[in-house]
Amino acid sequence: MSTVKEEKMPILEMKRDYYHLIINGERMESSSGETFTTYNPATGEPLATIQQGTLEDVEKAVQAARNAFDNGKWKRYPVGKRSRVLNKIAEIMRSRFKELVELEILNSGKSLSAAQGQVMQAIEDFEFYAGAIVGHRGHVNNVPGGFFNYTQKEPVGVCAQIIPWNYPMMMAAWKIAPAIASGCSVIIKPASLTPVTAIVMAEICHEAGVPDGVVNVVSGPGSVVGDALAQHPQVDKVAFTGSTPTGKDIMEKASKTLKRVTLELGGKSPNIIFEDADIDAAVDGSLFGIFYNTGQSCEARSRLYIHEDIYDKFMDKFVEKTKKLTLGNPFDKGTHLGSIISREQLEVIDGYVRSAVEEGAHVLVGGREAKVEGFENGYWYEPTIITNVTPEMKAVKEEIFGPVVVVMSFSNEKEVIKEANNSIYGLGSAIWTKDQGRATRVANEIDAGIVMVNCPFSAFPGTPFGGYKQSGFGRELCIETLDLYTETKSVISYYGSRPINPFGV
Numbered sequence: 001m002s003t004v005k006e007e008k009m010p011i012l013e014m015k016r017d018y019y020h021l022i023i024n025g026e027r028m029e030s031s032s033g034e035t036f037t038t039y040n041p042a043t044g045e046p047l048a049t050i051q052q053g054t055l056e057d058v059e060k061a062v063q064a065a066r067n068a069f070d071n072g073k074w075k076r077y078p079v080g081k082r083s084r085v086l087n088k089i090a091e092i093m094r095s096r097f098k099e100l101v102e103l104e105i106l107n108s109g110k111s112l113s114a115a116q117g118q119v120m121q122a123i124e125d126f127e128f129y130a131g132a133i134v135g136h137r138g139h140v141n142n143v144p145g146g147f148f149n150y151t152q153k154e155p156v157g158v159c160a161q162i163i164p165w166n167y168p169m170m171m172a173a174w175k176i177a178p179a180i181a182s183g184c185s186v187i188i189k190p191a192s193l194t195p196v197t198a199i200v201m202a203e204i205c206h207e208a209g210v211p212d213g214v215v216n217v218v219s220g221p222g223s224v225v226g227d228a229l230a231q232h233p234q235v236d237k238v239a240f241t242g243s244t245p246t247g248k249d250i251m252e253k254a255s256k257t258l259k260r261v262t263l264e265l266g267g268k269s270p271n272i273i274f275e276d277a278d279i280d281a282a283v284d285g286s287l288f289g290i291f292y293n294t295g296q297s298c299e300a301r302s303r304l305y306i307h308e309d310i311y312d313k314f315m316d317k318f319v320e321k322t323k324k325l326t327l328g329n330p331f332d333k334g335t336h337l338g339s340i341i342s343r344e345q346l347e348v349i350d351g352y353v354r355s356a357v358e359e360g361a362h363v364l365v366g367g368r369e370a371k372v373e374g375f376e377n378g379y380w381y382e383p384t385i386i387t388n389v390t391p392e393m394k395a396v397k398e399e400i401f402g403p404v405v406v407v408m409s410f411s412n413e414k415e416v417i418k419e420a421n422n423s424i425y426g427l428g429s430a431i432w433t434k435d436q437g438r439a440t441r442v443a444n445e446i447d448a449g450i451v452m453v454n455c456p457f458s459a460f461p462g463t464p465f466g467g468y469k470q471s472g473f474g475r476e477l478c479i480e481t482l483d484l485y486t487e488t489k490s491v492i493s494y495y496g497s498r499p500i501n502p503f504g505v
C-alpha cells in the first residue's frame, strides 16, 4: 500500500481534486489503487476523485482503531484534556467555516442557508460534547454495610460509524463527537455520494490533536466497506444513519458478534394543524418542515393533517407560499431549495408521485423535475403538494425523501392521533395548536421520538434525536448518547474487618 506519510498531517486546501482514506493518522491510497468520482449534484459535474476503500483497507483501519483504543493514550487522557481537544476541533472548524460551507454545498447541492446551519451545528456538537463529557460519570450506590459500590463509565471501544448523504458533515459530527469524547476510536464510512466533508473533518481532528488511529475514514461502497465493518469481530459498536432496509441488514450482521448497535433510520413524520392554530405560523413551519434540505430529511414532516374547519384557509396560504419557493444557484442567499442528491434519487421521488397519481391522488403543486437556468445538468425537483390521498397509498405510507408532501384532513383529535400513529415509522411529529392542554395530550399519545409543538425545528445540540418503531433506536445529539458510547462498570468492594466466608466451610 502506498501512503502519503508526513510527520504530521499537513493542512491542505479543503477544496481539492483528490481525497485520501485516513487511516492511523495518515492520508492513504486504496490498497487496490482504485478511485471513484464524487459529483456536484446541482450541476452534475465531477467534483473530486476519492480513494475507494477495500476489505484490506477496512482491516488496516480496524487494526489502527483497535491499537489506538487498546494501547493508546486517548481514552487514558484526563477527561478535561479530551474536552480541550474537542473544543479545539470546533475552533478550527469555526476559523474555516466558509470553506466548510462551500465544500458541503459543492458536494450535496444544498442551499447556502441550509449548509451554513448544518456546518454551524456540527461545530456546536463538538462544543456540546466537550462540555457534556466532563459531567458524564458513574454513581456511588447504596449497598449493605461493609460493602462499597461505585460505577464508572468506560468507552465501548472501536466504533464503526456509517453515515448518509443528506447531512454529510453534520452526521459526521453527530457520530464522531460523542464517540471520541467518550474515549472510543472510530472508523467513519461516509456515503459514496458525499464523502469529502467527513474526510476533511477527520483531518481537522488530527490537526486539533486527536492521536493517530482514533479517527479513521474509509470511503468506498456500502456493500463492501460498510458490510465488512458491520461484521468485523474486532468492531465493538456500529452506529448507522440511513435507510430502514440497510439498518436491518446491518443489525443482523452485527448480531453475530453482539456488537452494540444504534440506528437512526427512515421516517414519515406527521404534521398536525388543529383548528385553533396560529395559521400563519403553522403554514411557515409546515413549509420548512417538508421543504427544508429539499425534503431529504429523515424527520421531514411529509404527512400533513389539517383540521377540516381550517383546511381551505390553511391550504390557500400553503399553496401560495409553496409557489414562491425558489430553486436555483445553491450559493445564492435567496435560494430556498437546493438540488436532489442524484439522478437515481430524483427517479425514486418522481416514481412516488407517479404512483400516487395512478392510485387516484391529485398533484396540486409541482410533481415533476424542475428546470433550473444555468443548472440544466443537475438534479432538481419541484416542491410538490399532493392531495386526494388515502392512507393505503404508497406515497402516504413510504418515505419519499424528497420535496413532496401528502395532505389529508381530519375532524377530531382522537381520529388524527390514530392516523398519525398509523405508520411503521416514529421519528418526528409536529402539532400546531394554541391549546396547551391539547398539545400535551397529543404529545403524550404520539408514537414518535420527537414532538414539535408550534415549532419548525426538530433538534438543537443537547436535544435527543431518534425514533420509535422502525425509525430505529438510540438517541443522538444529547447527553444520553454518551451512555451509548460507554459501558457501565460496577466495582463492588468489601471493607469489613472480618473476612467473609459465605460457604462457611
Ligand code: NAP
Binding pocket: 162, 163, 164, 165, 166, 189, 190, 191, 192, 193, 220, 221, 222, 223, 225, 226, 227, 230, 241, 242, 243, 244, 246, 247, 249, 250, 264, 265, 266, 267, 297, 298, 345, 348, 399, 400, 401
Ligand atoms: P442507505 O443504503 O441506507 O445508505 C446509507 C449509508 O449506508 C451509506 O454510507 C451507504 O454507503 C451505506 N450502506 C449501504 N448499503 C450498506 C450495507 N449493505 N452495509 C453497510 N452499509 C451500507 O441509503 P441510500 O441507498 O443512500 O438511500 C436510500 C433511501 O434511504 C433514501 O431514498 C431515503 O429514503 C433513505 N435515507 C434515509 C436517511 C436518513 O437520514 N434516515 C439518509 C439517507 C437516505 P454507500 O453510500 O456507499 O451506498
Ligand code: MG
Binding pocket: 243, 246
Ligand atoms: Mg442504499
